[in-house]
Amino acid sequence: MKFNEEHGRAYLAKLRSLGIETRSIVVMQKGSLAFSHTAKPFSLEFVHPLYSVTKSFTSVAVGMLKKEGKLGLDEPWIAWFPEYKGAVADHLFLEVSIRHLLTMTLGQDKEPYVHNDDDWAMGVVGKEFAHKPGTVFFYNSMCSHLLSMLVQRVSGQKLSAFLSQRLFEPLGIKRWWWEEDRRGHSIGGYGLHLSTIDLARFGQCLLDGGYWKGKEVIPPAWVEDATRLQMQTQPFYPAESTEDRNGYGYQFWMCAGGGFRCSGLFGQLCYVRSKDSLVVACSSSTSGSKALLDPLYEVLDDEKSMNGVLPTADLTSLPLVDGAAHAGMSERRLVGRHNCLRNFGNFETVELKFFNAESPCACLTLTRDKQAFKVKAGYGRWLENTTGSAFVGELFPFATHSAEEDTRPSWTVAETFACYGWISPTTLEFSLRELDSTRCTFIRISVDGTYAVCELWAEGVLGGLSPTKYTIAAKL
Incomplete structure (x- = not known):
């Protein structure tokens, strides 16, 4: 299918009818801008928190180091951080590999609240395990943060500096920033702030197998492995009402409508569907990816679903307070x-x-x-x-x-x-x-x-x- 302005406006109308506040959307198809939208007071260029979309960027850094032969996915994380061995509360932590962190199969069944701690890693190292590493999916942002620490230990650079040179500069991304923990590690699970238009650039690079303007930026083999099914998630997300039950790659989600996505809290999304050569980047304020993706699937896969949904309201602004200017x-x-x-x-x-x-x-x-x-x-x-x-x-x-x-x-x-x-x-x-x-x-x-x-x-x-x-x- 060819995505055009009518598809974009129908998608926006569907989201608005569901009460979803969409701040900016960029749709790329076959490497060209197919549709863009922003609602006042926001713009396509404003830099906003990506939350867990950050995890996919962390994955890319690990893939770059793997290609250079500087780490192997089956190496234990603790091998790079021997200083934590004395603090390990459960011997199973010694078996946790880089691959387990990438696939969210650490083995613990609770995510520690570490945000007021000096050393975030201790929130994981000092906890008991519920499962053998590599056997059960449990979504845990600390897996991603341990990967950020790993990138810094292996490369000698913070994750933010590492990707600045190797990813952001080649893609022409100039305005971004990254939150850090108290020890100066880039927060691997949710710390990146980026614009919607630049998030679409990242998605386009992934769609093109890691290439940007004919030059390799992300290792193609890593793009292939990271964005395909590596771990089933249905036991963790058994309900039909969630988009997250379709499986997980290396810090990427598989999608019910085909393709893969990077997803962040409150409706931050980068969706890539190769069969249509499509990238959809979105910033919104909603709960879960399903609310954004179901209407998109309807527009992409069922032309009839667009009938009668073209917007009648002004979509150039977020909804204003509906009331009078004065009240006597x-x-x-x-x-x-x-x-x-x-x-x-x-x-x-x-x-x-x-x-x-x-x-x-x-x-x-x-x-x-x-x-x-x-x-x-x-x-x-x-x-x-x-x-x-x-x-x-x-x-x-x-x-x-x-x-x-x-x-x-x-x-x-x-x-x-x-x-x-x-x-x-x-x-x-x-x-x-x-x-x-x-x-x-x-x-x-x-x-x-x-x-x-x-x-x-x-x-x-x-x-x-x-x-x-x-x-x-x-x-x-």
């Missing part, structure tokens, strides 16, 4: 600074202002612990804020790691975009998005008698690691 009496009562009653989040005051300059906008200020969080929101448009992201991050941290040193480069800007609307005569809602996060933050303020009730909640964060909702009452 309720708006007048909310204007000003109000003291908060005692609350779980220790918020002290909430302040609201409304402006009618070139177009309506609202300004919300929340204070706690001598910090002030201000956000300006546009009505019917996303308004840019260059401050505020840090505060939102403190309220709803993704909580993936606690790096000793921030590896974010100086060219990145922590920008927040916001819009607002009165969704009822007494209820005001703000919607916030951040350029370098999948987090979607919402603030809803309702006038209830002599009080204002303010609710703050977030989507696109890991529940259980931090609060995902706050409720505050303030006296009017």
